[in-house]
Amino acid sequence: MPTLRVDGVRVTVPAGATVLAAARAAGAEIPTLCHHEGLEPWGGCRLCLVEISKPGWTGEGKIVTSCNYPAEDGLVVRTSGERVVATRRVVVDLLLARCPGTPLVQRLAREHGIEEASYEVNPEPTDCVLCGLCTRACDRMGVSAIASVSRGASRAIAPPFNQPPPDCIGCLACAEVCPTGHIAWSEADGRRTIWGRVFEMQRCEGCGRPHLTAAQAGWARARGAAEQDLRLCDACKREQLARTLRAVSRGETVAAQAAAS
Amino acid sequence: MRIESGGAFEAHRRRVAEARVARRKTVLVCCGTGCLANGSAAVLDAFATRLTARGLNAELGVFVKKTGCHGCCQRGPLVVVEPGGTLYTKVQPRDVAEIVEKSIEHDETVTRLLYTDRKAGACTCQGDVPFYKHQTRIALRNIGRLDPRDIDDAIAHGAYAGLVRAVGHMTPEQVIDEVERSGLRGRGGAGFPTARKWRACRTAPGDRRFVVCNGDEGDPGAFKDRSLMEGDPHAIIEGMTIGAFAVGAHEGFIYVRDEYPLAVSTLTTAIGQARDRGLLGTNILGSGFDFDLRLSRGGGAFVCGESSALMRSIEGKVGEPRAKYVHATTRGLFDCPTVLNNVETWSVVGQIIHRGGEWFARLGTPLSKGTKAFSLVGKVANTGLVEVPMGTSLRTIVEEVGGGVLDGRPLKAVQTGGPSGGCVPESLLDLPVDYERLTEAGSMMGSGGLIVMDDRTCMVEVARYFLRFLTEESCGKCTPCREGLKQLLAIYEGIVAGRGRPGDVERIRTLAEGIRLGSLCELGRSAVNPLLSTLRYFGEEYRAHIERRACPAGTCRELTAYEIVHDGHPGRSAGVNGKRRGARAVQRPCNGCHVCVAACPVGAIAGERKRPHTIDQERCIGCGACYDACRVGAIRFFPKSERVAADADAAC
Amino acid sequence: MAIVLRVVTERCNGCGNCEMACAFVHAQGTRPAQPRIQVLGRHASPGPGTPVLCLQCDEPACLEVCPSQALSRDETTGAIRLNEARCIRCRSCVAACPFGNVAWDAARHVVVKCDLCGGDPQCARFCPTGALLSSRTGILTCP
Numbered sequence A: 001m002p003t004l005r006v007d008g009v010r011v012t013v014p015a016g017a018t019v020l021a022a023a024r025a026a027g028a029e030i031p032t033l034c035h036h037e038g039l040e041p042w043g044g045c046r047l048c049l050v051e052i053s054k055p056g057w058t059g060e061g062k063i064v065t066s067c068n069y070p071a072e073d074g075l076v077v078r079t080s081g082e083r084v085v086a087t088r089r090v091v092v093d094l095l096l097a098r099c100p101g102t103p104l105v106q107r108l109a110r111e112h113g114i115e116e117a118s119y120e121v122n123p124e125p126t127d128c129v130l131c132g133l134c135t136r137a138c139d140r141m142g143v144s145a146i147a148s149v150s151r152g153a154s155r156a157i158a159p160p161f162n163q164p165p166p167d168c169i170g171c172l173a174c175a176e177v178c179p180t181g182h183i184a185w186s187e188a189d190g191r192r193t194i195w196g197r198v199f200e201m202q203r204c205e206g207c208g209r210p211h212l213t214a215a216q217a218g219w220a221r222a223r224g225a226a227e228q229d230l231r232l233c234d235a236c237k238r239e240q241l242a243r244t245l246r247a248v249s250r251g252e253t254v255a256a257q258a259a260a261s
Numbered sequence B: 001m002r003i004e005s006g007g008a009f010e011a012h013r014r015r016v017a018e019a020r021v022a023r024r025k026t027v028l029v030c031c032g033t034g035c036l037a038n039g040s041a042a043v044l045d046a047f048a049t050r051l052t053a054r055g056l057n058a059e060l061g062v063f064v065k066k067t068g069c070h071g072c073c074q075r076g077p078l079v080v081v082e083p084g085g086t087l088y089t090k091v092q093p094r095d096v097a098e099i100v101e102k103s104i105e106h107d108e109t110v111t112r113l114l115y116t117d118r119k120a121g122a123c124t125c126q127g128d129v130p131f132y133k134h135q136t137r138i139a140l141r142n143i144g145r146l147d148p149r150d151i152d153d154a155i156a157h158g159a160y161a162g163l164v165r166a167v168g169h170m171t172p173e174q175v176i177d178e179v180e181r182s183g184l185r186g187r188g189g190a191g192f193p194t195a196r197k198w199r200a201c202r203t204a205p206g207d208r209r210f211v212v213c214n215g216d217e218g219d220p221g222a223f224k225d226r227s228l229m230e231g232d233p234h235a236i237i238e239g240m241t242i243g244a245f246a247v248g249a250h251e252g253f254i255y256v257r258d259e260y261p262l263a264v265s266t267l268t269t270a271i272g273q274a275r276d277r278g279l280l281g282t283n284i285l286g287s288g289f290d291f292d293l294r295l296s297r298g299g300g301a302f303v304c305g306e307s308s309a310l311m312r313s314i315e316g317k318v319g320e321p322r323a324k325y326v327h328a329t330t331r332g333l334f335d336c337p338t339v340l341n342n343v344e345t346w347s348v349v350g351q352i353i354h355r356g357g358e359w360f361a362r363l364g365t366p367l368s369k370g371t372k373a374f375s376l377v378g379k380v381a382n383t384g385l386v387e388v389p390m391g392t393s394l395r396t397i398v399e400e401v402g403g404g405v406l407d408g409r410p411l412k413a414v415q416t417g418g419p420s421g422g423c424v425p426e427s428l429l430d431l432p433v434d435y436e437r438l439t440e441a442g443s444m445m446g447s448g449g450l451i452v453m454d455d456r457t458c459m460v461e462v463a464r465y466f467l468r469f470l471t472e473e474s475c476g477k478c479t480p481c482r483e484g485l486k487q488l489l490a491i492y493e494g495i496v497a498g499r500g501r502p503g504d505v506e507r508i509r510t511l512a513e514g515i516r517l518g519s520l521c522e523l524g525r526s527a528v529n530p531l532l533s534t535l536r537y538f539g540e541e542y543r544a545h546i547e548r549r550a551c552p553a554g555t556c557r558e559l560t561a562y563e564i565v566h567d568g569h570p571g572r573s574a575g576v577n578g579k580r581r582g583a584r585a586v587q588r589p590c591n592g593c594h595v596c597v598a599a600c601p602v603g604a605i606a607g608e609r610k611r612p613h614t615i616d617q618e619r620c621i622g623c624g625a626c627y628d629a630c631r632v633g634a635i636r637f638f639p640k641s642e643r644v645a646a647d648a649d650a651a652c
Numbered sequence C: 001m002a003i004v005l006r007v008v009t010e011r012c013n014g015c016g017n018c019e020m021a022c023a024f025v026h027a028q029g030t031r032p033a034q035p036r037i038q039v040l041g042r043h044a045s046p047g048p049g050t051p052v053l054c055l056q057c058d059e060p061a062c063l064e065v066c067p068s069q070a071l072s073r074d075e076t077t078g079a080i081r082l083n084e085a086r087c088i089r090c091r092s093c094v095a096a097c098p099f100g101n102v103a104w105d106a107a108r109h110v111v112v113k114c115d116l117c118g119g120d121p122q123c124a125r126f127c128p129t130g131a132l133l134s135s136r137t138g139i140l141t142c143p
């Protein structure tokens, strides 16, 4: 259990924790954009920069990303030193030039005292901040239907060959984790569309409501979900449970947990 | 044939070496990439044909060898005749008959093909050529001397002697200690002490370890690693095997670009031959140590040379850098402890073990030991592959080895360290080549690119050029590098096009600092070096571009106008000189020689022969071809802004 | 010591206090949350309502299907708890739960499920009829 000092506050965190977790535990506020507790640390947005030093180090501290720096015993962390703030400000300024119309980025900019971008504003504004959350979520699903393509400033997130992604299961996790709501999808008439691919929805056998893409049902089955559990929507499954409970109670009172087994 | 022990190796070595001493004549034809491009394959064929025609063959003790790069690519195709080391330059197939007759059938020389320069005159022997005389070759010791496709040739030249010593007579710790004594530091960029890296890997917990060779070399203009892979693959294999023995690895990878097919095929052949000889594989030389090597071919993104990206690429993932807060020596390739070293680093290991760390440490400066190979390019008389002791001054490299600046023009700066290195101005040229000193000067050792720049080099444009390269090669994963370099490039493109604005320099500094501190990997962090070093030493040029819309070197087309001087007294003071001869600027009136007319790509120059010519300013695109072609110094350049102002005056 | 939440269906009078309690205790700010408990079949017999809520299964299908280990069993309460920060919102758990007790809150874009209020289920506390009874395992006191 390493103990660190974050902005003068001593904090002890479990082994394997990150500096970000330690800093948050110590009450420090650090902006993040590409960080997600459920996904691989990525270190791409560079907003979570902090300055670290260790006893015995001489000279200036080292600037690192807190979201993937392991919390080490004795580490001294400064979350808002001058260099950190200035660097973070450049990063936010650059993001604002890239995504001038994106509310989340505008808010970040305001928080960093930036009224308008200091640099050439993107002639083709986008909401994508290239945080890589969508692709990592997709990787986490084990699906990897989308990925980043090309490099440098032309980097973008796209399905292979910009075609409807064959591996996509239409679960919408990418769209849900996107911090700016950049990933568009729609649902109508029992069909869900995302990344240019149209998915047939499986309809609930109880109420007829489309509740799950057939592709995601297949994915869930492969991970051990029971076929019959995927046939009904959650509301109908609750109705079914209520009916069972009543039936049972007509005979005797049963502990809820017994019904489960 | 497998060699089963150190003793058997020594017997084999003696046999192959003696067989070579007994040879009457050996013709070494350089088939390095540079010479191949100049047609050395045809020269090689011509030798084969001619020797057969003359009935000369191996039985009569005459051999032809296809070698790697000899270094002096500028003068290629190169041919050396052994014994004696007679060096022939710019050899064409039609010269072959004469060489065979004089140099092989008799002991004469073909004087017209010898290396000549103003200072040294004609040099009969390779060792007398200034280009080679000032070099000390350790990494490059055998390139150009041996046939890279013949392991016995390598063994005869001393390959694997270090390996025999390491696995036969030393413990892994002793090997690391020996490397430590040598003071060897990484030749791939950062100069990290090699022994420290190895020790960290050796002591890291884990059952599986790797050694990896970084052969990604993708800096524009650099070719020393590539030449090593093409010209002396066994030095790399030997170094890696010793390294693996030292850290306890049994698997290794050599990461090479697919764009270097010659390197790929040479290494593949070499690995196969080393396996056949029992120098790779199980129970190497009967020592009980197992190690094998595989090639991993990269797609050729510059960033894949970065260690963490390279390892991801070998793993079959996207070659993108990731945070290195946990060192590769603890968790590298496939999350196992890994040692990654540069091609050149690996290439000297065998020699260090064979000859001892102290021998190596005798060369160099207190903190930078041994020698360093460079790809010497740019405006220098002899471009090519050079290796000098650490501590050699940049001036010695340029003036002595490189033979001075091309066409005797004044030297302006030397750029070292590849695209993210910096420019060292002429005034600091006595700087000894050493990791720390180059860093202090705002540049870096990098992988060993050395670009010589003359007075016709605009330093703002130089910065823009490297910036553009790095902007395109940025992987785009992290915000500061992806967005910041793009913004910097936009500012630079504005400046060189005459759209510089007040405040640009401050904007550059702020952005550069943000990118330097904020980027994920070294590509982004060091990308600002060319900007910062040119700003530091050539700030005046920035001001000229931004404030006066003038390019002092006269190469930014949008800013520069050319005119032909008719009376020898330039009418407008432009602050720029005419054609230089040596260090002296001489401006003479146009004599109507007509050379410029042919040089101009757009036909903007008019004039009768022997009569003064003129440039049609409307058509001129400002390329400067006439200026570079004019032999009398009758063309001068000046800021276009002055012409515009003058035209306005005239109109009033 | 795990918490057991018992449902005595015939005692339910359909008042909905449990839903209210749940909505308030899980509220973020002033807006009540989507309740994790639902009183169904208010007009069916016997009794005026049937409360349904997560059974905290021994082999939870939701936990099994989750790709990002956002669901885990709370050591002290025995509840299957959702770590919202780890959840990537694929909603596979919603599909996989055999009883429909993991739901999607479309307003907040989060998955919701019963967490036994960290050991003191408020639904049981506010149930006026004793249709919901919470107790620690081992000291079941059923009237």
Ligand SMILES: Cc1cc2nc3c(=O)[nH]c(=O)nc-3n(C[C@H](O)[C@H](O)[C@H](O)COP(=O)(O)O)c2cc1C
Pocket (backbone or CB within 6 Å): B185, B186, B187, B188, B189, B190, B191, B192, B214, B215, B216, B217, B218, B219, B302, B303, B304, B305, B306, B307, B308, B340, B341, B342, B343, B345, B447, B521, B522, B523
């Ligand atoms: C963008 C980038 C490109 C690099 N390219 C190379 C390369 O082509 N070859 C190389 O040896 N090292 C390259 N490096 C340095 C490597 O990351 C690494 O430091 C080196 O291979 C370690 O070997 P050494 O200790 O022997 O120098 C590069 C680094 C960066 C940041």
Ligand code: SF4
Pocket (backbone or CB within 6 Å): B303, B321, B473, B474, B475, B476, B477, B478, B479, B481, B482, B519, B520, B521, B522, B523, B524, B525
């Ligand atoms: S610094 Fe550049 S090359 Fe390195 S990770 Fe960031 S974007 Fe990629």
Ligand code: FES
Pocket (backbone or CB within 6 Å): A031, A032, A033, A034, A035, A042, A043, A044, A045, A046, A047, A048, A049, A065, A066, A067, A068
């Ligand atoms: S949150 Fe750490 S780099 Fe994005």
Ligand code: FES
Pocket (backbone or CB within 6 Å): B030, B031, B032, B033, B034, B035, B036, B068, B069, B070, B071, B072, B073, B074, B076, B077, B078, B384
């Ligand atoms: S390729 Fe022949 S000298 Fe370099």
